[in-house]
Amino acid sequence: MKEKHEKRYPLQALTRQIIGAAIEVHRHLGPGLLESAYETCLAYELRQLGLEVERQKPLPLVYKDIRLDQGYRLDMLVEGQVVVEIKVVDQLMPVHEAQLLSYMKLAGCRVGLLINFNVTLLKDGVKRRIL
Numbered sequence: 001m002k003e004k005h006e007k008r009y010p011l012q013a014l015t016r017q018i019i020g021a022a023i024e025v026h027r028h029l030g031p032g033l034l035e036s037a038y039e040t041c042l043a044y045e046l047r048q049l050g051l052e053v054e055r056q057k058p059l060p061l062v063y064k065d066i067r068l069d070q071g072y073r074l075d076m077l078v079e080g081q082v083v084v085e086i087k088v089v090d091q092l093m094p095v096h097e098a099q100l101l102s103y104m105k106l107a108g109c110r111v112g113l114l115i116n117f118n119v120t121l122l123k124d125g126v127k128r129r130i131l
Helices: 002-008 012-029 035-048 094-107
Strands: 053-063 066-078 082-087 111-116 126-130
Touching (some): 012 035, 012 082, 012 126, 035 053, 035 066, 035 082, 066 094, 082 094, 094 111, 094 126
Parallel strands (some): 082 111
Antiparallel strands (some): 053 066, 066 082, 111 126
């Protein structure tokens, strides 16, 4: 059953690793710090797992004949396949999910994680989205 599920959702194991690393960071740091602190520590944990991590990756925006080479930046791109958007907010809002989906489309990634570190239990601050 697990094998069939992994074939249908091939990036699930990777997102599980990312979430596990985020939980480890949150366990050590707790809520309330700056996004950059969580981003740095999460990148460290992911690299310790042997994963490729790009931080603050420029994301070009093309609109008709206009190209903005560095119009946006992804907080993190893991293994070139999963967009990770980090937040430190009181509550995740629909606009945060919309931002993640837009980044996923622009980056050509099917899977994204929205992680809010400003929660008591990190599992309450994680949203996985699939295009």
